[in-house]
Amino acid sequence: MLRRSALKATVAALLLAGLSAPVAAADAPGVTATEIKVGAVFPFSGPASALGAVGKALIAYVNVLNEQGGVNGRKINLIAMDDSYSPPKAVEHTRKLVESDEVAFMFSTLGTPSNLAIAKYLAAKKIPQAFIVTGATRFTDYNEYPMITTGLPSYDTESRAYARYLAKEMPNAKIAILYQNDDLGKDFIAGFKSELKEAFDSKVVTSSYEVSQPTIDSQIVSLKSTGATVMLFAGTPKFAAQAIRKTHESGWKPLFITNLISSSIAAVLAPAGLDISTGVMTATYRKDPDDPKWASDKGVQMYRAFMEKNMPGADLADSNYFTGLHQGVILEAVLKQCGNDLSRENILKQTRNIKGLALPMSLPGIVVNTSATNNKMYTQLNLQRWNGKAWDLVGGLINDDAK
Numbered sequence: 133m134l135r136r137s138a139l140k141a142t143v144a145a146l147l148l149a150g151l152s153a154p155v156a157a158a159d160a161p162g163v164t165a166t167e168i169k170v171g172a173v174f175p176f177s178g179p180a181s182a183l184g185a186v187g188k189a190l191i192a193y194v195n196v197l198n199e200q201g202g203v204n205g206r207k208i209n210l211i212a213m214d215d216s217y218s219p220p221k222a223v224e225h226t227r228k229l230v231e232s233d234e235v236a237f238m239f240s241t242l243g244t245p246s247n248l249a250i251a252k253y254l255a256a257k258k259i260p261q262a263f264i265v266t267g268a269t270r271f272t273d274y275n276e277y278p279m280i281t282t283g284l285p286s287y288d289t290e291s292r293a294y295a296r297y298l299a300k301e302m303p304n305a306k307i308a309i310l311y312q313n314d315d316l317g318k319d320f321i322a323g324f325k326s327e328l329k330e331a332f333d334s335k336v337v338t339s340s341y342e343v344s345q346p347t348i349d350s351q352i353v354s355l356k357s358t359g360a361t362v363m364l365f366a367g368t369p370k371f372a373a374q375a376i377r378k379t380h381e382s383g384w385k386p387l388f389i390t391n392l393i394s395s396s397i398a399a400v401l402a403p404a405g406l407d408i409s410t411g412v413m414t415a416t417y418r419k420d421p422d423d424p425k426w427a428s429d430k431g432v433q434m435y436r437a438f439m440e441k442n443m444p445g446a447d448l449a450d451s452n453y454f455t456g457l458h459q460g461v462i463l464e465a466v467l468k469q470c471g472n473d474l475s476r477e478n479i480l481k482q483t484r485n486i487k488g489l490a491l492p493m494s495l496p497g498i499v500v501n502t503s504a505t506n507n508k509m510y511t512q513l514n515l516q517r518w519n520g521k522a523w524d525l526v527g528g529l530i531n532d533d534a535k
Contacts, residue, residue: 189456
């Protein structure tokens, strides 16, 4: 009897362990013993095509990982689609990736409109929408968007940094804001309103543009006529370059601030004119690989070696490339932490469990710390000013860590 009872107890324990064990990799959607399928959507063409460099660098990094055997013995089958910065196309591609390609999760989809368009669909299917490349503030609400983690500093964090800087350094300034007429631009308006409160209406003038417009010349002329001494641009790279150049050509000489995603030397400052861009400010979390002060930095050396080997001929100064590199590093970290449990539940859990990860191109002291109550990849920034040849850091780190 004792032996039979012991045998029954052992069998019961094994059954219970089996029920509570992690989902076998072969049973998880998009996962086999040798591969995991990951979906992504980028604007490789269209009005925001400069941002497609993020996807190109991510693809290159994944190829390197696969050449080394993948992560935990599995190759990453990254299926990246082009939505041309069009939400309907993003929806079409995402449905195909989920329903036909059967990806395990979506990763690094770029753009506020596209991510917003697919969020409800992915949430309904309980598919992680991991480290999306947008700083739209709405996505930092982890209760409203339970499947999302963000891959850029939030726009409200960034806009508050500018507002606080101006309040301290130029308290009497009149501020002109040219913003893209979507969540991206509107978040910057909201950030300034939250800082300036009742003074907003008397200190700030605004003008918006649509991404379908060919130029923003008329908006610049209109804002110049207000006599503003500060010009803040909040939009995508193509229009940032236009705004810097048109402001210069018009003879207007405000302090020009451009948002982080539109501060690439290659995609914004060079097209506008490197000399013309002198004095432009932005917020950042990253190093400039062309700046001599980072020449011996291990992260910059790693980035340069990666680009020279895997993306020969690409402009190393284009910050979109090292955004893509960082996306690759964070993807690798998440998959490593998942181990053999590649269920969507565990993938989501691990996106919220990154601790103290220092990314190659991040400034010293800036690390990734996600948690159950913080879905943001970046919560720290530093202001910087273009001197005509390189960026000069201004002040120290600005923290917006979750409580």
